[in-house]
Amino acid sequence: MSPRTGRCRVSIGETLAQARHRSGLSVAQVSEQTRIRPPIIYRIEADDYSMCGGDFYARGDIREIAEVVGTDPEPLIDEYDRAYRAAGPVAATSLDELLERSEPQWHRRPGFLLVFGVAAVLIVLAFVGYRMMLAPQPGPSGVSVAANANATQAGTGAAGRPDGARSARATTGEHPSAPASGAPGSSPAPAPSSSGTPSPAQAPSHAMAMVSAAAFGPHGGMGTGDDPQNAHLAIDGVRGTAWRTDWYTTPRFGNLYSGTGLVVDMGRPVTVTAVRVTLGPAAGANFQIRVGDQPSLAGMPPAARSAGPGGMVRLTLASPARGRYVMVWFTKLPPDPAGTYRADIYGIAVKGQP
The missing domain is CATH 1.10.260.40 (lambda repressor-like DNA-binding domains)
Structure with a gap:
């Protein structure tokens, strides 16, 4: 009531x-x-x-x-x-x-309030005029803003900490927009539907619960990838825990494999519109977001890509993808402090509609 x-x-x-x-x-x-x-x-x-x-x-x-x-x-x-x-x-x-x-009592006198109000208005007008003079002129249409989009997608902020961008968002209430078209390492946002009926990408999206996670190898499928016993740490919601790939002598897995990854089981087919992956702070990881109903490379086609950023990476799919399984598939690994190459996943969040 x-x-x-x-x-x-x-x-x-x-x-x-x-x-x-x-x-x-x-x-x-x-x-x-x-x-x-x-x-x-x-x-x-x-x-x-x-x-x-x-x-x-x-x-x-x-x-x-x-x-x-x-x-x-x-x-x-x-x-x-x-x-x-x-x-x-x-x-x-x-x-x-x-x-x-x-x-103080004198602060409440009507005469002071009138003078204070006029001064405040003048200060605001002067500030607005100054900002308008300094505002950059719009550039020619069609210019790519790849650098800004790449920075938005990376979202690392806070000195490279994996949770830094997430903490900054919670403190300020700001939400990063989707990466601009043409940005490396991300897929462009979908164009609005020309018809009166909203497209799936325009429907409200929200974070969806994940049932389980499993390491994925290039030959054996689910449960056969790197560090399989700790795959659940990528979705446990505990800050500081992570699933890690094995270490390799080169960024391309020592020329042993085409890639390695982590598969999340949503428990049922869902429509995926965006994925957030929290990596370690080191830059240099290339990965794909794959979505499908079969836990295999052939059954999960790529839906979005990221090239290079570390920390928190937000990817908005160019068009919604439908499937039960969502996979983070690494094709290149970042360096680690030991002089080898490996990737960490501290967290995964999937947005969309059931």
């Missing part, structure tokens, strides 16, 4: 909890993707926002959780503003209290 209107409705916390269950995600998995601590998620699902630290942070947490579990955050934030938000600007409570206690 809404605390202000008295009408019965599904609360914010109930909506988020139901969406999480529909997505097949646990609280730990939502925490791993949003970097919001599990106790806070449990409290939010119970409509208790006391641990969020104020309206500003509560609204941000609601938005982060809603986007991961695949529900629209805007109605939930509107409901929060109606039911819970304190009067005045959205800000951290502690900051409001400090400003209220420290505000």
Whole structure:
């Protein structure tokens, strides 16, 4: 029941909890993707926002959780503003209290407020004009922005730490856009459908639960690749654990194999629109994202490619791919500190629709 209107409705916390269950995600998995601590998620699902630290942070947490579990955050934030938000600007409570206690009496005089308001408007206008003067002019159409797209796809940030870009996203609430067309190491984003009916790529996508992971070798198939006993570490949701390939004397597997990889079983056929792979910090890995219903190279055609970046790599498929299995297939390995070559996968996330 809404605390202000008295009408019965599904609360914010109930909506988020139901969406999480529909997505097949646990609280730990939502925490791993949003970097919001599990106790806070449990409290939010119970409509208790006391641990969020104020309206500003509560609204941000609601938005982060809603986007991961695949529900629209805007109605939930509107409901929060109606039911819970304190009067005045959205800000951290502690900051409001400090400003209220420290505000001098002369600051409240009407004459001072008028002068202060005029000065603030002039400063804003001067700043906007300065930024407009410095704004770059648009270049000729058709120019490739490969460098920017490659940087967006890599998303490593934070001094090469595999989880650095994920932490930065959770802190700021920003979400990287899809790589630009023509960028090396990624597939272009799909063009909008010309018809009135939305294409599969335009349908809402969300993170999907993964059932299991298995090492994949070029000759023996599932379970026969490198480090098979630790394949599950790539999807366990635990920060710092990883599946690793064997070490090789050259980036091309010592000329012994054509590649090596890791297969994720989604448990049922799904439509895949994007994949996020968290590698080690070293650059130099080339890999493909393959999707299909048969756990074999022939049964999983390539759907996207990455060439070079380390850390967190986000790939948006040029067109949605349908299949039960999603594979990260390495065709080139990055160097390691020992002078050999090997790749690490600290995490995999698959977005799409069931």
